[in-house]
Amino acid sequence: MCDPAQAVRRFGGFAFLVLTAAVLGAQSAAEFRARAEALLPSYLEATHRMRVADHLRALAESPETLQVGHLTVLTAHALRPVVEPAALQAWPVIEERFGSTSLLLEQRAVIVFTPDSGKSYSAVQAAGGGRPVTSQDLGSDPKAIAAALVRFASLNIWELSDSALRSWLPGALELTSDLGQQREWAYYNLVTSPTTAAGSCLIGNLGACEEALGIVTSGNPLTRLYDASGRRALVHRFGASLNRRPLQLLYYNCVSENSDAACHEILQSALDTGFIRKWHLEDVPGLVGELPPPLGSSARSTLLAVMADLGGRGAWSRLVEAAELPLERRLASGAGVPIDSLVSAWRSGILRARPSPVALPRRTAWATLFWATGICVLGMRSSRWR
Amino acid sequence: MFQVILFTQWKWSRAALVFPAVLVFALPILTVRGFGDATMDPLTVISTAQSWGPSYPIMAIVLGIIMAVATWSSDRNGKHTYALSLPLPRWHYVLLRFGAGALLLAGPALLLWIGALVATSSASLPPGLRVYPTALALRFTLATLIMYAVSFALAAGSSRVVRTILLTLGFVVLAQILLSLLGSEFDLIGPLGNWLFDWPGPLEILSGRWMLIDV
Numbered sequence: 001m002c003d004p005a006q007a008v009r010r011f012g013g014f015a016f017l018v019l020t021a022a023v024l025g026a027q028s029a030a031e032f033r034a035r036a037e038a039l040l041p042s043y044l045e046a047t048h049r050m051r052v053a054d055h056l057r058a059l060a061e062s063p064e065t066l067q068v069g070h071l072t073v074l075t076a077h078a079l080r081p082v083v084e085p086a087a088l089q090a091w092p093v094i095e096e097r098f099g100s101t102s103l104l105l106e107q108r109a110v111i112v113f114t115p116d117s118g119k120s121y122s123a124v125q126a127a128g129g130g131r132p133v134t135s136q137d138l139g140s141d142p143k144a145i146a147a148a149l150v151r152f153a154s155l156n157i158w159e160l161s162d163s164a165l166r167s168w169l170p171g172a173l174e175l176t177s178d179l180g181q182q183r184e185w186a187y188y189n190l191v192t193s194p195t196t197a198a199g200s201c202l203i204g205n206l207g208a209c210e211e212a213l214g215i216v217t218s219g220n221p222l223t224r225l226y227d228a229s230g231r232r233a234l235v236h237r238f239g240a241s242l243n244r245r246p247l248q249l250l251y252y253n254c255v256s257e258n259s260d261a262a263c264h265e266i267l268q269s270a271l272d273t274g275f276i277r278k279w280h281l282e283d284v285p286g287l288v289g290e291l292p293p294p295l296g297s298s299a300r301s302t303l304l305a306v307m308a309d310l311g312g313r314g315a316w317s318r319l320v321e322a323a324e325l326p327l328e329r330r331l332a333s334g335a336g337v338p339i340d341s342l343v344s345a346w347r348s349g350i351l352r353a354r355p356s357p358v359a360l361p362r363r364t365a366w367a368t369l370f371w372a373t374g375i376c377v378l379g380m381r382s383s384r385w386r
Numbered sequence: 387m388f389q390v391i392l393f394t395q396w397k398w399s400r401a402a403l404v405f406p407a408v409l410v411f412a413l414p415i416l417t418v419r420g421f422g423d424a425t426m427d428p429l430t431v432i433s434t435a436q437s438w439g440p441s442y443p444i445m446a447i448v449l450g451i452i453m454a455v456a457t458w459s460s461d462r463n464g465k466h467t468y469a470l471s472l473p474l475p476r477w478h479y480v481l482l483r484f485g486a487g488a489l490l491l492a493g494p495a496l497l498l499w500i501g502a503l504v505a506t507s508s509a510s511l512p513p514g515l516r517v518y519p520t521a522l523a524l525r526f527t528l529a530t531l532i533m534y535a536v537s538f539a540l541a542a543g544s545s546r547v548v549r550t551i552l553l554t555l556g557f558v559v560l561a562q563i564l565l566s567l568l569g570s571e572f573d574l575i576g577p578l579g580n581w582l583f584d585w586p587g588p589l590e591i592l593s594g595r596w597m598l599i600d601v
Contacts, residue, residue, distance in 0.1 A: 185429065191601045192428035192514035233513050237427070358518045358597045360525050364590055368528040371588035372535040376484050379539035380477040 056111070065109075069095055070102050071153065072109040082121065083112045086145035093146070094153045097308060101316040102153065104160040110152050112138070112145065123148050157316070162323045165330075168214060169304070171297040179305055183353030186299040190350060194233035195225040195294035201347065209343045212294040213303055215328050221291050222267055228260040234291070235263050238270070267291075299350070303331070306346045310335040387474070392486040399456035399490060406449050410526075411497040413441055414505035414519070417598050421509040428512040431599060439596040442498075446526050446592070449494055450533025457487045458541040484538055491530050499523035502598060515599055522598050529591045536588070 062077040066084055069091040075083045094102050112123050121138040123145070136152075138145045151174070158166070158173035174182065190198050193212070200208030210216045211225065218224070226234060235254045247269060253262035271291070308315045311334045319334035332339040417438040421431060461469055469479050502519030511517070540548055562574045583593040 188429055188432055188601060192432075192512065194513060229513075237512070355600070356595055358595050358600045359521045360528070360594070364585060364594065365524070365528060367586040368532050368588075368591045370586075372528075372531050375532075375535040375539045375588070376481070379484065379535075379542040380480045 056113070070105045071149065072106065073112055073149070074109050075112045076114070079112060079114060079121070082142060083145065086112075086142040087149060089142065089146035090149035090153070093150050096313060097150075097316065098153070098157055099314050099317040101157055101320050104157050105153055107160060108156045110149060121145055123152060161320055164323065164327065165319070168327060169297060169300045173304065174301055179302065180353060182298045182302050182305075183350055184355055186295065186302050186350050187353050187355070189295050189299055193294045194230040194237075196227045196230060197225050198294045201295075204347075206340050206343050206347070209347055210328065210339065213299060213343070213346075214293055214295070215331065215339070215343075222264065222271070225291070225294055228263070231260060231263040231267060232258065235266055302349065303342070303346045306349060307331055307335040307342060310337055310342060310345060312336070387472075388482055388485065391482045392489060394460075395457060395483065395486040396490060398460050399453055399487075402452050402456050403449070403490070403494065406445060406452060407494040407497050410445050410449070410494045411501040413438065413445065413498065414502040414522070414598055418505045418509040421511060421599075426512055428514055431511060431515060432597075432601070435597050435599040438598070442522065442526055442596040443529055443592045446529035447533045449491060450530050450535075451537045453487045453491055453534050454537030454541050457483050457538060462541075480542055483542075484535075487534060487538065488531060491534055492527070495523060495527040495530060498526050506598065509599075511599065514601060516601065517599055518597060522596065525591060525594060525596065532588060532591060 064075050064077045064080050066073040066075065066080070066087050068084075068087040071087060071091050071094060073083060073087050094105070110123055112121055114121050123136050123138055136148050138148045154173050158169075190202055190212075193199070195212060197208045197212040201212045207216075222231070232254060235251065247266050250262045250266040250269070253259040254266055307319065311318065315334045315336070318336075319330050322330045322333050325333070328339050331342060335342040337345075417435060420426075420434070469476075472479060474482075499519065502517075502522055506517035506519050509517070540551065558574050558578065565572050565574070581587050582589045584590060
């Protein structure tokens with residue numbers, strides 16, 4: 001007679017095998033690859049955290065706390081001779097840039113440690129409140145360590161600022177990295193944005209620049225920021241996510257039949273049902289409503305850099321302390337000039353950062369031919385045979 | 387005479403040129419791989435095009451050096467017997483060799499142009515972006531030519547000249563390292579690099595923007 005428990009086990013085992021085979025069979029190689037790739041960041045993050053934990057344990061054996069101004073640096077005793085001069089170099093820069101706002105740094109310490117090789121230093125921000133640990137390879141040059149301390153200070157101050165500022169620029173504030181590169185990306189952003197605001201900003205409309213930068217917002221961004229071709233470009237850009245039921249017919253009418261009404265309806269519908277947020281915009285900083293911002297984080301970071309340049313020492317303090325004011329007035333207050341002047345200075349900087357043309361300049365072509373001919377003549381005069 | 391030199395040079399260099407030439411043809415196609423629709427973020431497209439940018443001057447350098455080495459290797463191996471047996475003055479022979487090599491380099495440059503045209507015609511780009519297949523091919527042609535000329539002149543020169551040039555460069559690098567170790571901020575390599583890579587320097591063509599796609 002058949003044992004019921006054994007029968008259940010056998011059936012269960014069989015069902016497990018069938019289900020496993022079905023699940024595995026349902027996945028293509030591309031899906032497997034996508035899943036493996038999705039796991040990679042978690043693996044790297046976990047590895048990184050393990051390394052950091054090891055270093056912190058090692059550091060705890062001979063800790064050293066350096067307090068320079070409001071900057072607190074935790075390091076190992078052996079590293080003090082290198083880290084202390086770096087902190088002394090970094091602090092005046094931080095104080096000069098952030099003024100009294102640098103007081104916020106007392107809430108966050110920076111840990112500087114050396115990895116196994118002992119030849120370069122890494123910095124790790126003190127982890128608190130479940131925030132992710134970040135680190136940066138600093139090399140062994142005190143100047144590089146000082147620059148990294150300034151960078152960490154910028155990141156910390158921005159993270160500790162009020163929610164209105166952070167929702168305007170949710171990404172990391174990068175003020176110490178290459179501003180020229182950021183301006184170049186902002187230029188690209190300006191000239192490729194499908195919004196009318198960015199296009200008008202490019203030709204000199206400062207009000208449009210303010211809209212494109214998200215400084216002023218009013219009305220429905222779908223009609224305010226985009227014209228018919230922009231809306232179609234936006235639908236096209238969202239492509240596969242919108243080309244599905246129940247939006248499929250609208251998508252076809254918008255993209256293939258050039259119907260602006262369909263484009264408008266599909267975008268509005270997608271916004272209402274959360275499609276755009278769900279499929280595209282969860283990680284996009286600085287949303288205008290739920291649409292991608294005309295100008296993204298590079299442009300906004302460069303605007304803050306211009307504000308800091310114009311406003312001098314007290315710029316950040318004025319920006320942070322005026323938390324109750326609208327963003328427009330806060331930025332103007334930080335820069336110490338009217339908002340139009342600030343935006344105008346920003347726009348000039350962006351246009352100056354326009355990359356050199358790809359087309360080959362005539363003078364370069366002639367110079368190259370001249371040099372090639374000259375070098376060939378030198379080769380002809382060589383005396384190898386003689 | 388030029389046809390004979392051209393033919394012998396083709397025979398000597400074709401094996402070495404085939405692979406780089408195929409690679410050069412493939413580069414633009416690899417650059418636009420994945421640009422199948424206009425739904426991509428323009429900044430991603432530019433970033434991808436930028437990341438492929440350095441491959442073009444590198445290939446120009448490689449091709450120029452390969453051709454120059456291939457041009458002179460047979461003469462060097464045969465101790466210049468073939469050249470000396472010709473009823474030509476040396477300058478004329480060198481000119482023929484240079485011209486033949488330069489003409490043969492037109493092949494890979496043409497392949498790059500065709501590859502770029504094929505690639506850009508198949509790619510669908512977001513609004514606001516433009517393609518530059520001809521500008522890129524022209525830049526590549528001139529970069530290959532100048533690298534060929536430099537390598538050709540070095541290969542054509544006597545061992546003493548080559549040694550002197552290499553020693554001078556080595557001395558500059560060594561001196562810079564020593565100065566850095568002594569804490570000096572005196573920059574030797576920077577001005578030299580500026581002279582070479584800024585207008586009207588001989589290698590300025592290499593330092594330009596190698597973009598197949600841009601605004």
